Amino acid sequence: MDQRISLITLGVDDLPRARAFYEAGLGWTPVSAQESVCFYQLPGLALGLFGREALAKDAQHPIDGRFSGVTIAINGRSREEVDAIFAQALAAGAKALKPPEPVFWGGYSGYFADLDGHVWEVAHNPGSIIGADGSTTFQADETQG
Template sequence: MEQRISLITLGVDDLARARRFYEQGLGWVPKDAPEGVVFYQLPGVALALFGRGDLAEDCHHPIDGRFSGITIAINQRSEADVDAVLAQAAAAGATILKPAEKVFWGGYSGYFADPDGHVWEVALNPQWTINDDGTLTI
């Protein structure tokens, strides 16, 4: 199997609220929004928002209310950029789970949860490169 991720889908409780958070709050622009789903083109990958119940039905997995153990990361080029993204997310209605701080692996990171509880890490890893097109090179 080829080593890549093409699409990340987040199950959301209220699609309109989720769209407001990502579009008005974070400034993201949808690429496509057919009935019941919205897609955002990101560098090299896409993100979809889909009703949580519809997603559970589609994948035949019940909603059990537990943290899935999955986080999504937005890597940045500087500590100031990390702080700015966390502030923007908080202003848009995110819950800051961990304010940004220097971490044991030599970087700087913090976490927020979007209005549906999806956990995002915002990080600077000085050993990694954020390319001009926004893609990550490890």
């Protein structure tokens, strides 16, 4: 199997409210929208927003509301871009979990929760390259085999 992720889907309580957040808070435009789901095309993958109850029914698995330990990240080209993205998300209603700050791995990172509690990291990683299309490539760690 190829090493890839094609789509990340987030269950949301109120799809119109969630769409408004992603469009105002992150500046994204959906490529497809239906009554219970919408999709945003990102470099190399897509993000879907799906009504929480409809997603649970589709997956045949209840959503229990716990933090799953999964986060979604947006890498910025600089610390300043991280700060700007973080501020834009907060202005659209996101909850600050950890303001951006220098971190142990040599980068700069902060976390916010979107309107449905999904945890997002905004980070600048000096060891990654962000292409003109927004795709992120991580440099190989030369200490690894």
